Amino acid sequence: MTRSTLGVFGGSFDPPHVGHLLAASFALATEPLDALAIFPSAHHPLGKEPKASFELRVAMCRATFADLDRARVDTLEDELGGEGYTLTLLHELRRREPERLLRLIVGQDIMHQVARWHAWDEVARLAPPLVIGRRGSDTVGPSMVQMPEVSSSDIRRRLAAGESVEGLLHRDVIALLAKDNPYTSERP
Numbered sequence: 001m002t003r004s005t006l007g008v009f010g011g012s013f014d015p016p017h018v019g020h021l022l023a024a025s026f027a028l029a030t031e032p033l034d035a036l037a038i039f040p041s042a043h044h045p046l047g048k049e050p051k052a053s054f055e056l057r058v059a060m061c062r063a064t065f066a067d068l069d070r071a072r073v074d075t076l077e078d079e080l081g082g083e084g085y086t087l088t089l090l091h092e093l094r095r096r097e098p099e100r101l102l103r104l105i106v107g108q109d110i111m112h113q114v115a116r117w118h119a120w121d122e123v124a125r126l127a128p129p130l131v132i133g134r135r136g137s138d139t140v141g142p143s144m145v146q147m148p149e150v151s152s153s154d155i156r157r158r159l160a161a162g163e164s165v166e167g168l169l170h171r172d173v174i175a176l177l178a179k180d181n182p183y184t185s186e187r188p
Contacts (some may be wrong), residue, residue: 007036008093008127009105010077010086012152013057014050015159015177016040016064017168019150023132027105028070031130036071036105037093043077043084046116051156052182054078063172085118090126102127159183 007027013020028036040057044050050057054075061073082088086104093102104127111131114120150168158165160183165174177183 003099003101004034005032005101005103006093006097007031007033007103007105007130008039008090009036010039010041010089012044012048012050013038013040013061013064014052014152015057015155015169015173015183016061017150017152017155018170021064021068021170023105023107024065024068024071026132027103027130028068031103033103034070036068037074038065038071039074039077039089041077041084042075042080043082045084045118046113056176056180056182060170060173060176063176064170066172083118086123087119087126090123094126104129106131108133156183 007024009020009024009027011020024036024038027033038061040054040061041050042054052060058073058075065071065073076092077084077089080088080092090102090104093100104123106129108131111129117123155165155168157163158168159177159181162184165177169177
């Protein structure tokens with residue numbers, strides 16, 4: 001019997017953008033993943049506090065990834081509480097489905113930060129990383145694809161300045177932000 005593999009794609013998703021969607025789509029299309037779970041972070045262990053609430057980021061993720069077969073948005077990180085360590089999430093996923101293989105989906109920029117991660121070696125052992133590169137990145141290697149240049153911080157800046165984010169966010173996320181935009185410069 002072949003063991004099924006779950007791709008684990010976590011992040012602040014503040015906001016989720018087309019680069020995230022392309023990375024998820026690439027992982028599902030090119031890797032032997034049976035499913036992909038998207039985990040918006042409830043607490044960022046490196047002190048990066050999102051501007052959007054957890055609930056809004058979950059809604060934006062659901063809108064962004066809705067058309068991807070085999071992908072689901074999961075709120076397990078919020079349910080777990082604690083420091084928001086990826087290792088804690090992976091241990092819980094392993095406890096719930098001990099026979100399932102895990103693969104961690106990460107951006108190439110994360111590889112420069114692994115020294116700051118809690119127990120990175122254990123994380124990589126439990127869920128070998130699939131690294132997604134960005135255009136202009138200085139590292140290319142196995143399991144990497146170059147993605148278009150797009151970043152959540154640039155999108156937050158554009159939204160705060162009232163600039164267009166067409167082509168950078170899923171159209172349904174743009175509609176959500178038209179109703180509730182936590183990135184406007186009027187907010188604290």
